[in-house]
Amino acid sequence: xxxxxxxxxxxxxxxxxxxxxxxxxxxxxxxxxxxxxxxxxxxxxxxxxxxxxxxxxxxxxxxxxxxxxxxxxxxxxxxxxxxxxxxxxxxxxxxxxxxxxxxxxxxxxxxxxxxxxxxxxxxxxxxxxxxxxxxxxxxxxxxxxxxxxxxxxxxxxxxxxxxxxxxxxxxxxxxxxxxxxxxxx
Ligand SMILES: Cc1cc2nc3c(=O)[nH]c(=O)nc-3n(C[C@H](O)[C@H](O)[C@H](O)COP(=O)(O)O)c2cc1C
Numbered sequence: 001x002x003x004x005x006x007x008x009x010x011x012x013x014x015x016x017x018x019x020x021x022x023x024x025x026x027x028x029x030x031x032x033x034x035x036x037x038x039x040x041x042x043x044x045x046x047x048x049x050x051x052x053x054x055x056x057x058x059x060x061x062x063x064x065x066x067x068x069x070x071x072x073x074x075x076x077x078x079x080x081x082x083x084x085x086x087x088x089x090x091x092x093x094x095x096x097x098x099x100x101x102x103x104x105x106x107x108x109x110x111x112x113x114x115x116x117x118x119x120x121x122x123x124x125x126x127x128x129x130x131x132x133x134x135x136x137x138x139x140x141x142x143x144x145x146x147x148x149x150x151x152x153x154x155x156x157x158x159x160x161x162x163x164x165x166x167x168x169x170x171x172x173x174x175x176x177x178x179x180x181x182x183x184x185x
Pocket of ligand 1: 010011012013132133134135136157
């Protein structure tokens with residue numbers, strides 16, 4: 001697929017089929033992700049690939065956290081939280097390394113990891129997959145970070161929900177760059 005075709009026609013799609021994404025294809029997406037630029041060659045991205053019982057385990061962590069914070073909620077509401085990760089057959093959670101000593105900066109690590117996410121989104125689109133990038137409260141939750149192997153002060157920038165689109169992919173052209181651009185000549 002032409003790169004401009006992928007960039008212009010990629011859309012987040014929340015509705016995906018339950019069909020598994022083959023391991024080789026997941027690896028292809030991750031390989032595309034790590035082609036992103038990064039300063040000082042720190043490769044600050046960390047990926048946690050969740051499928052099957054991994055998704056269910058994440059749901060259990062989210063449900064336990066929800067229950068602790070909202071102890072009066074009925075079981076069916078807790079179970080809704082537990083089911084959140086099951087909205088796709090594959091989630092790739094993306095964390096960012098904290099900068100060590102020296103010139104490495106937090107913001108540069110975050111933007112590099114974000115570029116890796118965008119690479120992954122475009123690669124997924126080219127492969128006929130749909131992705132929904134989610135963060136929300138769960139990306140800030142210490143127990144979720146711990147489950148994923150991240151430190152409490154590490155940024156968790158994405159839960160990429162990935163699968164084969166359940167519906168035909170529609171194209172909604174996005175606003176132009178013009179009102180976001182100045183030219184200094
Ligand atoms: C960093 C980031 C976090 C996001 N978090 C959420 C989220 O938690 N829930 C949600 O519905 N959309 C979230 N979105 C927005 C959607 O993933 C998506 O970008 C938006 O629906 C526009 O879709 P498009 O890619 O088709 O333009 C997030 C987007 C980004 C870039």
